[in-house]
Amino acid sequence: MEIAHILVALDGSELGRRAMEVGIDVALRYRARATILTAIQHPAYAATVGEVEEADAEQRAFAERVQRDAIEAARMRGLDVAAAIVSGHPAEAIVDYARQHAVDLIVMGHRGLSNLRRFLIGSVTDRVVDHAPCMVLVVTERHLR
Amino acid sequence: MPETMTAMIMGVLIFLATVISVELGISVALIEICLGVLAGNVLGLQPTPWIDYLAGFGSIVLTFLAGAEVDTRLLREQFKASALIGGLSFLLPFLGAWAFALWVLGWAPDAAKIAGVALSTTSLAVVYAVLVETGLTSTPLGKLIMASTFITDFGTAAALSVLFVSPTPWIVAFLGVSAAMIVIMPRLQPWFFRRYGNRVIEPEIKGAFAALLTLMYVGRLADSHAVLPAFVLGLAVSSVFAAHRAEQRRFRVVAFAMLTPFFFIKAGMSVGLSAISANLAVLGLLLAVKMATKFLGVLPVARRYAGAHAMYTTLLMSTGLTFGTISSLYGLQAGIIDRTQFSLLVTTVILSAVVPTIIAQRFYDPRRARAGAALAASPLALAPAEEGDE
Numbered sequence: 176m177e178i179a180h181i182l183v184a185l186d187g188s189e190l191g192r193r194a195m196e197v198g199i200d201v202a203l204r205y206r207a208r209a210t211i212l213t214a215i216q217h218p219a220y221a222a223t224v225g226e227v228e229e230a231d232a233e234q235r236a237f238a239e240r241v242q243r244d245a246i247e248a249a250r251m252r253g254l255d256v257a258a259a260i261v262s263g264h265p266a267e268a269i270v271d272y273a274r275q276h277a278v279d280l281i282v283m284g285h286r287g288l289s290n291l292r293r294f295l296i297g298s299v300t301d302r303v304v305d306h307a308p309c310m311v312l313v314v315t316e317r318h319l320r
Numbered sequence: 321m322p323e324t325m326t327a328m329i330m331g332v333l334i335f336l337a338t339v340i341s342v343e344l345g346i347s348v349a350l351i352e353i354c355l356g357v358l359a360g361n362v363l364g365l366q367p368t369p370w371i372d373y374l375a376g377f378g379s380i381v382l383t384f385l386a387g388a389e390v391d392t393r394l395l396r397e398q399f400k401a402s403a404l405i406g407g408l409s410f411l412l413p414f415l416g417a418w419a420f421a422l423w424v425l426g427w428a429p430d431a432a433k434i435a436g437v438a439l440s441t442t443s444l445a446v447v448y449a450v451l452v453e454t455g456l457t458s459t460p461l462g463k464l465i466m467a468s469t470f471i472t473d474f475g476t477a478a479a480l481s482v483l484f485v486s487p488t489p490w491i492v493a494f495l496g497v498s499a500a501m502i503v504i505m506p507r508l509q510p511w512f513f514r515r516y517g518n519r520v521i522e523p524e525i526k527g528a529f530a531a532l533l534t535l536m537y538v539g540r541l542a543d544s545h546a547v548l549p550a551f552v553l554g555l556a557v558s559s560v561f562a563a564h565r566a567e568q569r570r571f572r573v574v575a576f577a578m579l580t581p582f583f584f585i586k587a588g589m590s591v592g593l594s595a596i597s598a599n600l601a602v603l604g605l606l607l608a609v610k611m612a613t614k615f616l617g618v619l620p621v622a623r624r625y626a627g628a629h630a631m632y633t634t635l636l637m638s639t640g641l642t643f644g645t646i647s648s649l650y651g652l653q654a655g656i657i658d659r660t661q662f663s664l665l666v667t668t669v670i671l672s673a674v675v676p677t678i679i680a681q682r683f684y685d686p687r688r689a690r691a692g693a694a695l696a697a698s699p700l701a702l703a704p705a706e707e708g709d710e
Contacts, residue, residue: 216345216453217345217449217452217453218341218345218346218347218348218449219345219346219347219350219449219677220346220347220349220350220446220449220641220673220674220677221347221349221445221446221448221449221641222347222348222349222350222382222443222445222580222584222641222642223349223382223385223386223389223445223572223576223580223642224385224386224389224444224445224448225385225389225568225572225575225576226347226348226349226445226576227445227448227449227452229569229572231452262452262453262454262455263453263454
């Protein structure tokens with residue numbers, strides 16, 4: 176099994192941070208290059224341009240902060256990582272990026288959703304697992320304990 | 321119901337809409353309309369005069385913001401193509417929906433005009449959100465679609481202000497006050513911002529609100545609607561706003577926190593679910609008329625200017641939300657349309673925000689066509705445009 180390119184999906188959560196640690200471990204072990212990806216989503220069917228612009232600016236600033244910390248954590252362990260911020264639904268963005276950049280392994284966190292949230296918005300991880308063109312390593316809440 | 325209780329329910333609804341919007345990733349305006357429908361049809365909440373007034377002011381603030389969000393440089397760059405696409409995107413749906421409401425549905429002439437205006441709109445915000453999401457805002461295609469939307473918005477605003485004017489002496493005052501504000505405010509603002517700006521007491525926002533409230537008052541005296549001068553005033557100060565992003569952001573904060581929620585919730589409260597369920601066929605026909613006339617108007621010229629992305633352009637130009645809702649609510653409050661007609665128009669407008677967007681993104685997303693041969697046939701590349709690129 177060859178793992179040359181690892182994609183770590185970061186969303187700013189504790190599980191995402193843990194997924195980053197796992198991603199660094201795997202990248203170092205397989206001498207793979209790593210990319211961190213954060214998806215930003217805009218409000219659908221907005222009524223004003225301002226709503227979209229402000230949401231974009233806020234989420235972009237948040238994503239940059241999260242990625243800065245992740246890049247620093249990787250560097251402290253001797254790994255240089257690339258970073259990308261993409262627009263769109265997180266699951267679609269992660270799968271599209273993996274397809275377009277020959278990713279061999281996606282590492283991401285998965286928090287348990289309530290039945291209502293799962294019904295309303297579904298799970299990003301479930302969708303990525305269903306549609307990813309490569310292996311997916313899922314870090315769950317159990318790994319935090 | 322006591323007014324304090326109405327105020328409390330409105331406050332809770334506005335708060336809930338924000339939380340739900342963040343959780344679901346759907347615009348707060350759409351959630352506010354839905355909660356308004358719930359409040360009006362299930363909780364029995366009825367609009368009060370103060371809600372009506374705040375909603376009316378919210379609609380003028382939304383219109384002003386829409387004008388202020390116009391990129392005038394972009395409009396100049398793309399003027400010829402966007403004037404054609406945007407002009408036809410307004411004109412054909414306006415005439416088509418007007419004629420359909422008048423002759424097929426048998427609505428009164430003025431009610432049919434409201435239908436024409438409400439269904440002629442294109443939502444700049446819906447279009448912009450899709451373009452940002454697909455990374456197309458800085459491409460020639462994205463710029464063309466946005467510039468065309470500005471033109472359609474202008475057509476809608478002009479129609480709403482002009483079509484219902486009564487020939488009274490107040491018209492002269494309305495025109496004079498509007499013109500004076502549009503000429504003076506952009507010239508005064510840079511000095512005003514320097515002298516009074518950046519204070520927690522917000523003189524800039526209060527100045528803009530005073531101007532808009534004045535337009536509303538004089539417009540009312542003239543039996544007209546301040547939507548056109550508010551839009552043009554926004555357009556006139558757009559460069560000032562572009563140079564003062566912090567002030568623009570604070571204006572948005574105040575508008576989204578305190579004013580626009582009343583407009584969207586009131587619009588939702590005025591929708592009768594029973595009126596919609598009893599007229600589902602009419603609802604479907606109104607949506608079909610809007611889409612068909614948008615296609616008739618936009619698709620032929622979009623083929624010329626957007627090539628392989630003509631269908632995508634046409635679908636995005638078929639979206640509507642804010643101006644459609646503003647026009648419908650104006651018609652209801654002025655007694656031009658009844659609650660059933662309002663319910664049908666607003667529901668059609670909401671559907672037109674959702675249906676064309678989904679079709680465009682699912683079947684005609686230019687990113688998916690990027691690798692295809694179709695792209696080669698397009699006069700518009702998808703690479704970001706250079707400064708001043710047409």
